[in-house]
Amino acid sequence: xxxxxxxxxxxxxxxxxxxxxxxxxxxxxxxxxxxxxxxxxxxxxxxxxxxxxxxxxxxxxxxxxxxxxxxxxxxxxxxxxxxxxxxxxxxxxxxxxxxxxxxxxxxxxxxx
Amino acid sequence: xxxxxxxxxxxxxxxxxxxxxxxxxxxxxxxxxxxxxxxxxxxxxxxxxxxxxxxxxxxxxxxxxxxxxxxxxxxxxxxxxxxxxxxxxxxxxxxxxxxxxxxxxxxxxxxxxxx
Numbered sequence: 590x591x592x593x594x595x596x597x598x599x600x601x602x603x604x605x606x607x608x609x610x611x612x613x614x615x616x617x618x619x620x621x622x623x624x625x626x627x628x629x630x631x632x633x634x635x636x637x638x639x640x641x642x643x644x645x646x647x648x649x650x651x652x653x654x655x656x657x658x659x660x661x662x663x664x665x666x667x668x669x670x671x672x673x674x675x676x677x678x679x680x681x682x683x684x685x686x687x688x689x690x691x692x693x694x695x696x697x698x699x700x701x
Numbered sequence: 702x703x704x705x706x707x708x709x710x711x712x713x714x715x716x717x718x719x720x721x722x723x724x725x726x727x728x729x730x731x732x733x734x735x736x737x738x739x740x741x742x743x744x745x746x747x748x749x750x751x752x753x754x755x756x757x758x759x760x761x762x763x764x765x766x767x768x769x770x771x772x773x774x775x776x777x778x779x780x781x782x783x784x785x786x787x788x789x790x791x792x793x794x795x796x797x798x799x800x801x802x803x804x805x806x807x808x809x810x811x812x813x814x815x816x
Contacts, residue, residue: 621803623804623805631809631810632794632807632809633794634807635804635805676742678744678745687750688747689735689805690747691745691746692744693743694743
């Protein structure tokens with residue numbers, strides 16, 4: 590089955606800096622890669638996603654890149670703000686209707 | 702996005718009792734729902750896939766007799782933790798994919814504490 594590895598487990602940055610979180614996946618059939626943000630005690634919220642037919646996607650300060658050959662994808666957050674502090678999870682799935690398999694999460698701390 | 706409602710948000714029970722958690726898709730029909738479990742500061746671990754009108758598919762290591770899943774309608778799936786023990790204490794969260802079947806939306810989660 591699919592296995593998703595995520596790094597780093599913790600990341601501390603200064604406000605205004607960029608943050609990068611990286612994930613690798615094992616199943617070459619995976620074709621959908623979302624990123625979720627989870628604040629303490631709350632449900633994960635989808636922040637951006639990318640499909641395997643696209644190499645990069647951007648939404649304001651958030652971008653995701655995908656390298657299918659290397660089987661890794663990354664989340665980039667620019668101009669970080671304290672409210673970006675949360676746990677971020679990457680995930681992968683290989684077809685519509687199947688479950689997402691999650692990475693172990695990255696705790697991002699943005700200090701002002 | 703799709704709205705998934707989950708109840709209760711928090712439950713405290715005595716060891717040996719059973720607890721039922723409900724997950725509803727409010728604005729769409731979900732033929733498939735997914736149940737995850739999350740320990741503090743840990744990732745979301747898939748427990749089972751709930752299919753409307755058929756038996757749930759459990760992940761390896763998840764006891765089907767312990768965690769009973771029923772998906773009786775296109776908008777409701779329930780997870781019953783039977784004979785709960787302190788080690789079952791965890792954050793349980795359901796999810797469903799939208800109509801296209803790709804984006805996953807989560808319920809608000811249930812924090813279960815077994816005394």
